Amino acid sequence: MIRLKTLFFGATMALLSACASTNVDPIEVGARPDKTTDEAGLWQQMDEYEKDLRASALLERDPALNAYVRSVVCDIAGEEYCNDMRIYVVKRPYFNATMAPNGLMEVWTGLLLRAENEAQVAFVLGHEFTHYKNRHSLKNWRAQRNASNAGLLLTIGAAAAGAGAASDLGGLVALSALYGYGRDLEREADEEGFDYVTAAGYEGREAAALWQSLMDEIATSDSRRKKRRVARASIFSSHPLTKERIATLQDKANQMPGGVTNEARYVEMTGRFLDEWLDADLVRRDYGENLFLVNKLIARGDRLGTLYFRRAEAYRQRRGEGDDVKAIEDYTKAATYEDAPAKTWRYIGDSYRRKGNVDGALSAYQTYLEKAPNSPDRAVVQLFIDQNS
């Protein structure tokens, strides 16, 4: 028995001494962690990940867009830190950006689609930059490590006491500590990121506006599960409760002088990707959210040919009551604008064909083939024309 106690004491001491400090200073410009540290291990894993990312088909390689996003990051972070970061635009239709400890930042196209102006994107980038500068990955890793050590300790204590049921508790306590810590870091990233962004001259109110807009979008989701998950954001969610987040950012913004949003520049830089990004978003088959996004963009009034076409696409694929009529209305509207994609006529033709209007279909299909003579579905469209004219 004495031996067991000694062992238990030894193990406890070893576990406790393994607790590393989560108080770390901000990273310095040009710094690389010492190779013998846990931080170097995190960097190394992300370096490997980055190698794969560079070869990935998911990278958006458009030079102008990448240069633009990078310039926004550099405005916020300053040239010196900016030189330590690699920024990748990644084709994923979700609202997100990620930051790794080695300076790898991913900006997802779903974020660029949803932001209404440069200030809103800048806010997310400032948030991510704070994760980097304040070495949140390292803090988080150490917090997880400490939490899992503590959890294990409780489990062992409980096992030694013969109380099997209590062992789950250790896991739960450790788990919520871990997620709670994540929440604090997110709050810090929000607030400090806000300071960088407003110092760079951006309008502070756009931070809260971005979150509000995201909440509004989720409210239109076709996924009940998603709506429920967001509504009951709990102690386990790593992002601070969104309402609290919006209020905090709103308060901060109200104490600041106004700034720029650079909306015109943002629209110019991102406009030509809208067709592709909304198309990728529609693959998610969340028609409610997709229509919310398209309608928001239609209200902006730029590239209406593309946008009416995209709205028609959502109705066509949703196939709900009356959607066929709405789709043809929007395709027809799109066709009156210069920037309507050639496919608009393909689907106008399809709609007429479904309704048995052969002449309408023929005329639209002919326009389609004139506008897109090399389209991959040419043979199928041509067959219909040949059989019906």
Next chain:
Amino acid sequence: MGTVGQVHRQIVAGALVMKHLLFKSFIAGAMLIMMSACVSTRTVATTNEFKALEKDAIIVLMEPDVQLSFLRAAGMREVRADWTETGRANILKQIETSLAASDHTIVEFQSGGDVARENQLIRLHEAVGSTILTHRIFRAPLPSKKNKNDWSLGPGVQVLKGENNADYALFLYARGAYASAGRQALGVLVAVAGGGAIGTGDQQAFASLVDLNSGDVVWFNVAMTGQGTDMRKEEGSASLVKAILKGFPLRGEDK
């Protein structure tokens, strides 16, 4: 690192396909359990028509993927950059020594310029390697292959020959984890308290050899060495390389 992977196992028409972010730790854990249940090495010999070169083969070593971790008390694996560097250097040296002894030359991979195509072949090798692992090491049934081991990357592999005009490519993956003092104490404690085993470290490696003319995978091996071997040290890396190169078809005496 702001996002957390979600678990999705998805099935298309009965064939399993997986997404980018999977239950990482779970699978890694399952792997370890499977691995430790396996014998320590298992070689898959080719049924491709294969004649080993007498001597003087040039073998290009594709960027070896090595990662060594510190096994924390609670079982978390913390990658150590310095150990990884040492382990990789040790392994390279051991492979070089081992192959030089049978008159072969080993060179490190240098891109010949067509990076995109080279990358496709490296990715294809990963897909083929995990297929061999699944069906030949873990023995998931694949009756269409009968008992043949004739997987290939196809003649496209010639783009990997490089300026040395190599004959073969050697692919290598190695992982090691070494326990903290706390975990070692814990291992003893749990054993005393009548609990299950708590691992205090392990090393695993996979290697395959590809003919750079035909693309055929001519040899594939899996090795696992248990506690007491350590590729951070010369002896440990020697024993791992010895295990992983067991049955390596280009060694003179094995022909």
Next chain:
Amino acid sequence: MTFSTFCRRAGVALLGALFLTSCASVTALEPGPYTYDKAMTIQVGETWTKYPRVNRTKSQGLTIDGSALNTLSLTAKLKAGAPLIYTLDREKILPVFGSDMLLGEVAEFTLDSLSFIGMQNTTLTELTPDQFGDVEAVRFTFTGDVASGLSYQGMAKAAIHDEQLYLILYYAPAEYYYGLHEQEVQTIMDSATIL
């Protein structure tokens, strides 16, 4: 791909294989005629591995060299409102088949479905008229990439009969494997009939 992806892939395939073998067996499909689900017939020229049919998607997977290296999937009698694939992530909304789809839309539905199982950047490369036995059909080809960066090529044949979808879908890495069994798959598609 990193080692962990490598392990993951093998591990998942293994777990999947265990899962599948525990429910029903994986068997060989020898050369000759094959009737799938009493609804579709094909002529097979090589030996394939046949996985159990998945009721939810009315589909069955076949492979020769392993499912990452070539996958042929047969689908018959898929009804309106049903997905072609399924996922355990229940927050996802899957594409579903619509019986009023034009055959070009079936191609779109197929490629969008593939994106839910990790095929990215799917692009239709050709869509041509075809026959599925006596039924009007389309044949289409496509390209795509998986997350590791490996590029895939695919081809498919689809028809809608009695408001239900009949689909033969094939995909394999563009490097070496697609071409390896392309002729066999062409023959299978040419021979397909609806019962």
